[in-house]
Amino acid sequence: MTFLEQAGKMKRDSRHGWIYISSMFAFHFHNNSIQQFHNSLHSQQMPSNAIVQYSSSSSHVINTYDVFVSFRGEDTRNNFTGFLFQALRRKGIHAFKDDQDLKKGESIAPELLQAIQASRLFIIVFSNNYASSIWCLRELAEIRNCAQTSARRIIPIFYDVDPSVVRKQSGCYDVSFAEHEYRFRENKVKMEEAKRWREALTEVANLSGWDIRNKPQYAQIEEIVQNITNILGPKISSLPKDELVGIESRVQELKDLLCCGSLNDVRVVGISGMGGIGKTSLAWTLYERICHQYDFHCFIDDVSKIYRDSSSLGLQKQLISQSLNEKNLEICNGFEGTCLVWSRLHNARALIVLDNVDQVEQLRMFTGNRDTLLRECLGEGSKIIIISRDEHILRTHGVDDVYQVQPLSWENAVQLFCRNALKVNYILSDYEKLARDVLSHAQGHPLAIEVIGSSLFGRSVSQWKSALARLKENKSKSIMDVLRISFDELDEGDKETFLDIACFYNGYEEIYVKEILSFRGFHPEYGMQVLVDKSLITNNYGRIYMHSLLMDLGRSIVREKSPKEPRKWSRLWDYQDFHNVMSHNQEIDNLEAIVVKNEEWMFGKTTMKADGLSNIRQLKLLKLENVNFSGSLNHLSNELGYLTWNKYPFKCLPPSFRPEKLVELKLRWSSIQRLWEGTKLLHNLKRLDLSYSKDLIEMPDVGEALNLERVDLEGCIKLQKINPSIGLLRRLAILNLKNCKELVSLPRSIFGLNCLEYLSISGCSKLYNNQLFDEPRNTEYLKKLYLIEAPINLRSTPSFIKEMLSWPSDLLYLRSQRDPVSCLLPSSPSHPCLRELDLSFCNLVQIPDAIGKLHCLEKLNLKGNNFTTLPNLKDLFKLYYLNLQHCKRLKYLPDLPSRTHLPSKVYMLPFPYSPSILGRLVEDDEDKAGLIIFNCPELVDRERCSSMSISWMIQIVQANHQYGSLTSTTIGPDVESIIPGSEIPQWFNNQFRSRLNLIEIKSSSVENDNDWIGVVCCVIFGRGNEMEMRYPRPYYPRPDNPIKKPPLDLRRDPTMELSDHMWLFYFSRKQFIEQRDWLGLRFSIPEMKKFRYAVYVKKYGYRWVYEQDLIL
Structure with a gap:
């Protein structure tokens, strides 16, 4: 392929980007005239089955249009022809379009006649009703005349009609002509005109063109437009700016990386995505x-393809032939070519763009050593742009910087979708939800938005629903083909890693994903970085994310060999497919991983036989949620490493099951009574979760599970004792026994476990008085102890708590039972490394001053107690969360820390979580930051409280912004406070009255400001008279944003004072952009029917926060 043929080839689908594909030639040089390019292009032989020249004669015509398209509007305007016009426009091809409905009257309108005469190329779209239109036939006759008197060409396209029907005027065309000729039977002039129409139809139908019946329109249009581009040849044109949605800011960012304003800097910048x-x-x-x-x-263009077709010599010839203006240059080898490149570029100020590089060797053989190229060859101010899907290639070559192309913003995505699907700049109300579904799935991917949007244009709401339902089952091939290029380049192991993440692990923690993939044998430490480099996954704040379209790709690849037989797949994730496999009850060898979640409302409505699982011999991963089984389970695969089965229906695991390879065993809400009899080899087991198994009467012997790190038995209400083998678990870090109400004793050895960091015995009422606690224990490593809602009949305090805090024996005691329930704390705690202290609802009447000396304290929860004052907290510089709600006797609030230092890394429990269980172990306030003062009716000086709270909140935001230490994986605002108050501070410069408890933060142009970091909101709400409790919480209209509750605890104490409260919350820039829709971010007040009050929003305000706002 010559360089002209290659340069003239249209870009492939994979490089659509926004919705524009350039029609300009791939090379432009000052020393070449446009006429030279035109002559060179037309000297190339064109494909015989594409576009043919009608006549070799020529005459001079002043061309004002590149293309004139003749078509029957009612047949193709809203489908094929509409898409064709879009493709031509994207290529910068100026096509005449009859937007004014000029086909009126008996003769061709002057504007149409002029457009035909002034066009360089003609496209005739033949459809069933084309011949029924007199205006179409007259257009055709005029086009034929123009083609006969000039060197212009006609491209016939047979849309839904057989070429022979057009050629012979048979079938529907015969019917149309019969009607015309009957109408003209007494007019000889018109009868002659009809005869010329027949001749024109016959001649044009004999030309080689496209028969696109029953073929994908998108692909055919791309092929047609490419041939049109080759025929028209190169031309100087400006890009259609109105089509390049969201391009301007990106162009500027790329210019900044290239230092385009500098005349001296030589820069090499990569573009990846x-x-x-x-x-x-x-x-x-x-x-x-x-x-x-x-x-x-x-x-x-397409360096990869040129390199495959003609090695590095082809690339070098393309570059050198342009610099030398020689078409027949001979290069013997790559080294000679590299030297020629260097010599010809010597001291030249050059701009070079290399597109679609997929191997670093393509760059080395093309330009040689990068440093030598920049130092000895290119002149000052030269720029090189290298485009690759693989960022590692760019980094290996040594680019100065890499620009990662991100998905379109929400506003730009909406704009692009509207242009393609609705041809207006807004979303019609009837289509709003459906449009939101499309955009949420496309996630800002421009090619997907364009393809799906175009396919929906002109369709009714019901047709949209049908199309989107079909799209969920059968993904767009044109989109999948583009995305698959990167997958096909992966090694086999990396492909398996990609497929596992696509099917199961989007949004999971990196450490957890790596652990499972390592067990599966996929070497994720290397493989996941390859996926990151190729933009197939992202790693945000320690979590792995994959674009929804790439997830579609991965799942379609798993299905492709046997799309109708899921039992032959390697992975299962869909409930219906899983049900299909279970119903056949056949032996299965290929299936290795199952992660299935049934919708909660469907649980119990469908049932499958459990013995089908006994036939899956190679199963390594099994995670089931809300799946209802019947029958018996005789066997489970001994290859299982991860077994999660919520609501496991059987009393024990199959006796034949050998759990030697188990790493994780989770049977929450199960019917299990005991796991197994005796001791099992559990050398690989790290996590055991039997929480809420209400029939569990015996904890298994875990003496062989020496790697066990976490045991969760929360809510096992029949469990009376813990197996003493737990004292052998030297790696045990977490032990959760919350609400084990019948638990009467703990093994003495538990408190000798040096790695134990988290222990919850909250709600274990029979455990508090047990004498086993009386002996001293080693608790120096314990970081979290949850002892909440101590029983009112507690007369003594477990000695291990006393020892941990070094408090005297009267840590807690009760007054006379007739007095109000109250407790006292001693005055001298000495546990300076304590990070979190939770004493909520412990009936404390006094907090000792020494608590202000716990300098490592980050979170202090004192809600539901009876003290009236607090000690000085100003020295707790690491404190970022203080909860005082339901402290009904509190009168005075002390000074808060004047400066807040958030930890460099938020404390993470030493085991991985999946998103579905993240935060379940810990208390409700686990990932909060802020001040909660709610239902404190005795509190005085509330004005000071308000100003101090806002100031402290800004300090937390400042620390969060500076150190990035708060996790960004939670859905709502991390920083939020509730304090008494009835007026919005003036600092909130956007204030509104609320209507129907609706709060709206409208999108603003400030979002394009690089100094903008987030938004702080203030809501004033009060108690109403209704018999229902309503409370403020964010409501997100987009389907991928779940609801997040505000920090109110109304379960333990549902009372509420009459005065108003102020709810403050903060969204970072990233959180706001991700959670808004095209209107902004909206909040509503959902119902909470368990309580006897109603809360309504009176007013609200917000402020866009800039970095300078954080300077106090």
Whole structure:
């Protein structure tokens, strides 16, 4: 393939980017005229089955249009022809479009006649009703005349009609002509005209063109437009800016990385991102705008394909032939070519763009050593842009910087979708929910938005629903083909890693995903980084995310070999497919992983036989949630490493099951009474979760599970004792016994476990008075102890608590039972390393001053107690959470820390969580930051409380912004406070009255400001007279944003004072952008029917926060 043929080829789908594909030639140089390019292009032989020249004669015509398209509007305007016009426009091809309905009257309108005469190329779209239109036939006759008197060409396209029908005027065309000729039977002139129409139809139908019946329109249009581009040849044109949605800010960012304003800096910048995200469009847009500023400029398209077809010599010839203006240059080898590149570029100020590089060798053989190229060859101010899906290639080559092309913002995605699907700049109300579903799934991917949007144009609401339902089952091939390129480049092990993440692990913690993939034998430490480099996954704050379209790709790859037989797949994730496999009850060898979740409301409505699991011999991963089984379970695969089965229906695991390979065993809400008889080899077991198994009467012997790190038995209400083998678990870090109400004793050895960091015995009422606690214990490593809601008949305090805090024996005691329930704390705690202290609802009447000396304290929960004052807390510089709600006797609030230092890394429990269980072990306030003062009716000086709370909240936001230490994986605002107050401070410069408890933060242009970091909101709410409790919490209209409750605990104390409260919360920039829709971020007040009050919003305000706002 010559360089002209290669340069003239249209860009492949994978480089659509936004919705524009350039029609300009791949190379432009100052020393070549447009006419030279035109002559060169037309000297190339064109495909015989594409577009043919009608006549070799020529005449001079002033062309004002590139293309004139003749079509029957009612047949194709809202489908094929509409899409064709879009594709032509994206290519910068100026096509005449009859937007004014000029086909009126008996003769061709002057505007139509002029457009035909002034066009360089003609496209005739033949459809069933084309011949029934007199205006279409007259257009055709005029086009035929123009083609006969000039060197212009006609492209016939047979949309839904057989070419022979057009050629012979048979079938529906015969019917149309019969009607015309009957109408003209007494008019000889018109009868002659009808005869010319027949001749024109016959001649044009004999031309080679496209028969697109029963073929994918998208692919056919791309092929047609490419041939049109080749016929028209290169031309100087500006990009259609109105089509390049969201491009301007990206172009500027790329210019900044290239230092385009500098005349001296030589820069090499890479552009990376997932397929179809807009890499080529971005580079081409910038290239066209600045190429005239350089002595030499070149845009080489699809380096990968050229390299495969003709090795590095092809790449070097393309570059050198342009610099030398020689078409027949011979290069013997790559080294000679590299030297020629260096010599010809010597001291030249060059702009070079290399598109679609997929191997670092392509760059080395093309330009040689990067440092030598920059130091000895390129002149000052030269720029090189390298486009690759693999960031590792760019880094290996040594680029100065990499620009990662991100998905479109929500506003730009909406704008692009509207242009393609609705042809207006807004979403019609009837289509709003459906449009939101499309955009949520596309996640800002421009190619997907364009393809799906275009397919929906002109359809009714019911047709949209049908199309989207079908799209869920059968993904768009044009989109999947683009994305699959990156997958096909992966090694086999990395492909398996990709498929596992696509099917199961989107949103999971990195450490957890790596652990499972390591067990599966996929070497994730290397493989996951490969996926990151290729933009197939992202790692945000320690969590792994995959674009929904890539998840679709992965799942379609798993299904592709046997789409109708899920029992032959390697992975199962869909409930219906799993049900299908279980119903056949056949032996299965290929299936290795099952992660299935049934919708909660469907649990119990469908049942499957459990013995089907006995036939899956190679199963390594089994996670089931809300799946209802019947029958018996005779066997489980001995290859299982991860077994999660919520609501496990049987009393024990199958006797034949050998759990030697188990790493994680979770049977929450199960019917199990005991796991197994005797001792099992459990050398690999790290996590055991039997929580809420209400029939569990015996904890298994775990003496062989020496790697066990976590045991969760919360809510096992029949469990009376803990197996003493737990004292052998030297790696045990977490032991959760919350609400084990019948538990009467603990093994003495538990408190000798040096790794034990978390122990919850909250709600273990029979345990508090047990004498086993009386002996001293080693608790120096314990970081979290939950002892909540101590029983009112508690007369003594477990000695291990006394020892941990070094408090005297009267740590807690009760007054006379006739007096109000109250407790006292001693005055001299000495546990300075304590990070969290939770004494909620412990009936404390006094907090000792020494608590202010716990300098490592980060979170202090004192809600539901009876003290009136607090000690000085100003020295607790690490404190970022204080909860005082339901402290009904509290009168005075002490000074808060004047400066807040958040930890460099938020304390994480030493075991991985999946998203579904994240935070379940810990208390409700686990990932909060802020001040909670709610239902404290005796509190005085509330104005000071308000100003101090806002000031402290800003300090926390400042620390969060500076150190990035609060996790960004939670759904709502991390920083939020509730304090008494009835007026919004003036600092909130956007204030509104609430209507129907609705709060709306409207999108604003400030979101484009780089200094903007987030938004702080203030809501004033009060108690109403209704018999229902309503409380404020965010409501997100987009389906992928779940609800997050505000920090109110109304379970233990549902009372509420009459005065108003102020709810403050903060969204970081990232959180706000991710959770809004095209209108902004809206909040509502959902119902909570368990309580006897109602809360209504009176007013609200918000402030866009900039970095300068954090300077106090």
